[in-house]
Amino acid sequence: MMRLLKIELKKVMPNRAFKVLAIMYIVAMVIVSMGVMPFFQFLKAKFTEFGADGIDPTIIPFYEFPDIWQNLTSVMIWFKMLLGFSLIFSITNEYSYRTIRQNVIDGLTKNEFIWSKIIMAGFLSAVSTLALFVLGLITGFIYSSEISFALVFSDVYFLLAFFFQLFAFLLFTLFVGTLIRKSIIAMGLLIFWVLAVENGFYVWSKVKNIEWVEYLLPVKTINSLIHNPFPKYAFMEVQDYVAWHEMGLVILWGALFYWATTRMVLKRDL
Amino acid sequence: MGRLLNINKTQKHDLETVLSIKGLSKQYGRVRALDNLNLEVKKGDVFGILGPNGSGKTTTLGIILSVINQTSGQFEWFGEKANKDTRKTIGAILEHPIFYPYLTAVQNLKIVCDIKEVPYARVDEVLTQVGLDERKDTKFKTFSLGMKQRLSIASALLCNPTVMILDEPTNGLDPQGIAEIRELIIEIANSGKTIIIASHLLDEVQKVCSHFCVLQRGKLIYNGLVEDVGKGSVSVEVKADHDDLQTVLEASGLGTTVKRELDKYIIKMEGDHSAAEVNAYLFKQGITAKHLLVQSKSLEKQFLEILAGNKEGGAQ
Numbered sequence: 058m059m060r061l062l063k064i065e066l067k068k069v070m071p072n073r074a075f076k077v078l079a080i081m082y083i084v085a086m087v088i089v090s091m092g093v094m095p096f097f098q099f100l101k102a103k104f105t106e107f108g109a110d111g112i113d114p115t116i117i118p119f120y121e122f123p124d125i126w127q128n129l130t131s132v133m134i135w136f137k138m139l140l141g142f143s144l145i146f147s148i149t150n151e152y153s154y155r156t157i158r159q160n161v162i163d164g165l166t167k168n169e170f171i172w173s174k175i176i177m178a179g180f181l182s183a184v185s186t187l188a189l190f191v192l193g194l195i196t197g198f199i200y201s202s203e204i205s206f207a208l209v210f211s212d213v214y215f216l217l218a219f220f221f222q223l224f225a226f227l228l229f230t231l232f233v234g235t236l237i238r239k240s241i242i243a244m245g246l247l248i249f250w251v252l253a254v255e256n257g258f259y260v261w262s263k264v265k266n267i268e269w270v271e272y273l274l275p276v277k278t279i280n281s282l283i284h285n286p287f288p289k290y291a292f293m294e295v296q297d298y299v300a301w302h303e304m305g306l307v308i309l310w311g312a313l314f315y316w317a318t319t320r321m322v323l324k325r326d327l
Numbered sequence: 328m329g330r331l332l333n334i335n336k337t338q339k340h341d342l343e344t345v346l347s348i349k350g351l352s353k354q355y356g357r358v359r360a361l362d363n364l365n366l367e368v369k370k371g372d373v374f375g376i377l378g379p380n381g382s383g384k385t386t387t388l389g390i391i392l393s394v395i396n397q398t399s400g401q402f403e404w405f406g407e408k409a410n411k412d413t414r415k416t417i418g419a420i421l422e423h424p425i426f427y428p429y430l431t432a433v434q435n436l437k438i439v440c441d442i443k444e445v446p447y448a449r450v451d452e453v454l455t456q457v458g459l460d461e462r463k464d465t466k467f468k469t470f471s472l473g474m475k476q477r478l479s480i481a482s483a484l485l486c487n488p489t490v491m492i493l494d495e496p497t498n499g500l501d502p503q504g505i506a507e508i509r510e511l512i513i514e515i516a517n518s519g520k521t522i523i524i525a526s527h528l529l530d531e532v533q534k535v536c537s538h539f540c541v542l543q544r545g546k547l548i549y550n551g552l553v554e555d556v557g558k559g560s561v562s563v564e565v566k567a568d569h570d571d572l573q574t575v576l577e578a579s580g581l582g583t584t585v586k587r588e589l590d591k592y593i594i595k596m597e598g599d600h601s602a603a604e605v606n607a608y609l610f611k612q613g614i615t616a617k618h619l620l621v622q623s624k625s626l627e628k629q630f631l632e633i634l635a636g637n638k639e640g641g642a643q
Contacts, residue, residue: 064441072429150427159425162392163442163482164415327394 061173062180064165069147069177078143085136086185090129090192093119094200117290120200123212127286127297129193130219133185134283137223138251140181141230145243148174148234158327167322175315178227186220218282218299225279225311232314235321251276275310282307343370344406345490345521346391351400353386353545360386362545363400368523368538373516375532375553376525377630378542384525385421387542388494392419404490415443418483419492423499424475428468432459432478435467436485443486453481457511473504480511490521497531509535533626541633548637556629563602566591566618567609579608591618 069075097114104112118124151157151170160170190213197209230247237243255274262270271277282303284296346368353361361383368374376384389395391402393409404413426435436450454460457477462470470478476496483491496512497505512535516522526532532539533553541549563582569575572592576585581604582594594605602621609616 060441060444064438067434067438067441068427068430071434154427155425156427158394158421160442161394162414162419162421163439164412164417164486165442166393166411169411324396326389326396 058172058176061169062176065147065173065177065180069143072146072150074146075143078139078146082136082139082185083188085139086133086188086192089132089136090189090196094196118200120196122197122201122204122208123210124286125193125197125201126212126215127283129189130215130222131283131285133189134219134222134280137226138247140185140223141226141247142244144174144178144181144227144230145234145247146240147177148231149238149240149243152238153240155327161327167327168319171319171322174231175228178231179224182220182223182227185223186216189219190216212297214299215283218304221304221307221311222279222282225307225314226276228311228314228318229275229279232318235318272306275314278303278306278310344368344403345370345372346402346404346523347406348387348391348402349400351387351390351402352398353383353390353395354398360545361390361397364542364545364547366540366547366550368521370521371519372538373512373522373536374524375536375539376523376542377527377529377532377539378525379527379634381544382542383545384527384542385494386545388419388421388492388523388525392417392421392492394421415486416488417490417492418486418488420479420483420496421492421494424479426467426475426478426482429466431466432463432470432481435478436482439482439485445486449485449487453484456484457481473500473507476500476504476508477511480508484515488520490523491515492523494525495527496524497526497528505531529625529627529630539626541630543634543637549633553626556626561596561601562622563594563596563605564591564618564620564622565594565605565609565616567614567616569614572614575609575612575614576605579605581605581608593622 094115097117097119100114101112104114119128151160157170161167165173193216194209198204201208233247233250234240234243237246255277258270258274259277262268271281282299286295286297289295289297344367346366348364348366351361351364352359364383364387376387378384386395390397391404391409392414402409404417427438430438432454433450436453437447439445440447440450451460451463454463457480459474459477459481462474467475467478480496483493493512497508500508509531512522512524516535522535524532524536533556536553539549539551539553540547565572565576573585573587576582576592576594581596581600583597584595586593586595596602602619606616606619
């Protein structure tokens with residue numbers, strides 16, 4: 058496994074597209090985990106300027122334990138597309154440069170090839186989960202009014218859910234990249250699928266009031282693993298935990314994409 | 328075909344068989360790219376696979392390297408079915424050189440080291456061997472075709488392979504590049520490695536190979552030794568100052584046919600008659616030959632004859 062990760066990192070790290078996407082992702086993560094409070098303070102100052110003293114967004118405990126974990130993960134998951142693109146690049150490049158063929162000729166089995174990509178997806182998910190954990194701890198300690206072991210770690214399992222969200226989504230992009238093999242078309246299809254197809258079906262299912270349609274949409278299923286926590290600050294009821302059946306569905310989708318990707322690569326001539 | 332396949336029977340020793348292909352076929356939709364191919368390559372052979380474009384050379388190499396799934400048939404490396412470690416001991420280059428364009432020569436070769444599980448120390452050794460050490464930290468995409476080709480040979484040499492597979496190794500190179508690559512191949516062959524070369528450049532195969540086979544439309548139509556090429560009937564080129572040399576030569580009874588090519592005549596000799604007899608005969612007729620040359624048959628001629636013969640006789 059370390060051998061495959063080593064190979065994959067050697068391929069990907071010097072790549073400019075990967076570097077740019079990774080930097081964008083890191084910047085996004087820092088902004089999300091550090092920048093929301095300063096923004097609220099800026100808003101408060103603006104409101105005071107216009108004489109609306111009553112509105113104070115800084116009272117929202119965005120960065121306070123234990124709320125911070127659900128807040129951070131549910132915002133950070135919006136940026137998963139950046140990692141998805143980098144993975145699509147890495148897989149479609151292998152096809153357009155035909156290096157997948159040369160890799161197999163050199164002695165990698167087709168299975169090892171797919172696993173090197175899956176391990177990379179797992180690696181990216183694990184690293185961003187870990188980074189979010191560290192950043193969350195730092196900002197949590199800065200902004201929390203009350204700190205205790207129980208408060209800090211009680212909702213930390215949202216990070217595990219975040220890891221599964223990312224990993225399942227990256228398996229989905231791996232599948233799209235393997236299916237299409239052309240980077241631009243694959244990225245186009247990914248955006249089209251997420252924005253138009255899934256949203257279209259989603260809205261349609263809401264209008265028709267058919268609950269189960271949502272579970273047939275992989276990205277919607279992945280997204281809704283961590284529910285949007287923000288309505289609770291307007292005193293609305295939200296699901297502030299990770300439901301087992303939703304987790305099961307995400308894992309099921311991930312397994313399905315793994316199976317489909319492997320089958321495609323094994324069946325195809327390179 | 329049975330007669331053609333028996334050449335290696337004298338040196339039969341199963342341990343020495345590097346590659347054996349049995350009844351290999353590949354179907355692309357309705358096209359049969361490879362039709363029931365049988366081949367054996369022994370240790371130390373420099374084996375040339377000849378054939379016109381689209382005859383199934385690359386398909387064959389793709390299948391034995393596990394990048395193309397065969398429709399039916401089997402192949403064995405070193406007497407056993409290909410497993411995950413087989414290709415790590417084979418150095419192979421198919422078609423044009425394939426590397427990551429945004430990586431340097433060294434970075435590219437290190438990836439191959441990881442794949443083949445070879446120490447990185449080999450990288451510098453092979454780069455020196457192919458004469459690329461000066462450009463080792465330059466990106467692959469800036470390389471000229473000749474340098475790319477040399478890098479892929481370096482990559483194939485990384486694992487110190489027992490078998491090398493080359494597909495059109497001099498394709499697209501300038502004459503100097505061709506000479507360099509050929510030199511390298513001969514060097515590698517002299518070190519006792521088994522080499523399999525697919526090519527449509529007959530001259531190349533004749534210069535470096537010990538064995539060759541010919542494929543046509545996916546079928547094996549010839550399999551034999553390169554040194555056997557040129558055995559059999561001999562042709563003699565004659566030039567002389569005489570108005571009707573054609574008739575004189577035809578009347579000699581030494582050759583089966585006499586053909587004119589510009590200012591010279593070519594006699595295809597009959598039986599054991601030699602060029603000396605032609606000279607003696609002309610002298611007796613009072614003609615002095617000013618040019619007399621025995622043409623040894625080139626692989627190119629043999630190849631074209633095999634292909635032509637096959638077209639008439641059907642693939643047998």
